[in-house]
Amino acid sequence: MNPSDIEILSDASTLQVHYFFDDDSHSMDANVLNKCDYEVLSIIKELANVFSIDIIVETEPIGEGGIKKWLKIISKEGDAKAPIITPVIVAILISILSNPIGKVGEKLVEKVFEDTELAELQKEKLRNEIRILKENQGDVRIDSLANLD
Structure with missing residues (x-):
């Protein structure tokens, strides 16, 4: 104004x-x-x-x-x-x-x-992506160790 x-x-x-x-x-x-x-x-x-x-x-x-x-x-x-x-x-x-x-x-x-519903959905999406990355990170470590042999 x-x-x-x-x-x-x-x-x-x-x-x-x-x-x-x-x-x-x-x-x-x-x-x-x-x-x-x-x-x-x-x-x-x-x-x-x-x-x-x-x-x-x-x-x-x-x-x-x-x-x-x-x-x-x-x-x-x-x-x-x-x-x-x-x-x-x-x-x-x-x-x-x-x-x-x-x-x-x-x-x-x-x-x-702020669109609180949109912000909450974006936070939930980020949480899911982090969870998936953490789950996959364990798989990557196992694969990496197997390649060392």
Whole structure:
């Protein structure tokens, strides 16, 4: 995401995440979108925990063009810090989402989107190949010893 992909509405407690595509398409795998949304919501929840504020996140209507999601952060607390903290959460979230991620962040993103079933099948295949190699290695040693005579 680029900084231009994220917008703040005038009340400073609403965040728009707009996913842009490199291939001029206007659709996206729903599971990928769901995982992206889950991660954004997890960051919001963690930021709320850091600031010790109880919040809810509401989804507002989706706009035209690409996939846009408006997330409105609303404090469930009626105290004086709510109007200050919710814009701070949005600002921090914008900073997190709009900055390039390093190698550690890339690995975390890869882990989130990893196909666990495929990874498990690949591990099982590797285990089987190792087992077969170990079994055949004993046969090779016996053949090698026989050739020494």
